[in-house]
Amino acid sequence: MTSCWHRGALLLLLLAASAASPATAQVTMRERVDSGSLVRMTVAGSPRFRGRLLSGLLPGQAVLRYCRYPALPCGAVSDTTRALSIEVVSLSRLERQVGSYARRGAIIGGTIGAVGGGYLGYLLTGLCDSPCGGPTRGAIAGGLVTGLFFAGIGALVGSGFGHFRDIR
16 A cells, blocks of 8 residues: 555655756747847746847747847848847747836936935035025925936946847
């Protein structure tokens, strides 16, 4: 009876291990992707990597031709030194860049700058010996100036991070 129990436990362990392991899903394209688009690819068991498409990608196409990104640009599709290709069926995930986080960065940077600058403007106008327009005016001016400055910096930082959308 103990050997039957061991076999049952072993079978249960094997079932749990196979259910817990991620299945390799094949990419089936739903939409056309133009050449020059920045894509992020994932092959099962390896880290994600990015590339620029050298030729358009259509649903049902077997091979994806790309150039590594960030890197020196590829000259043409026939440039075999930097142009790479991968079979679409080997990809477990394929994503296309559809924008960046510039707006989110501007909102975050502008909020931090406006709050900090407003508080600093309020404190500094309190130190004036002559009439400076009051602490409220200093808070508004400081908040506007530093808010705009930090919104610009936040937009620059956010534009460096791409927003990707799954295209399979």
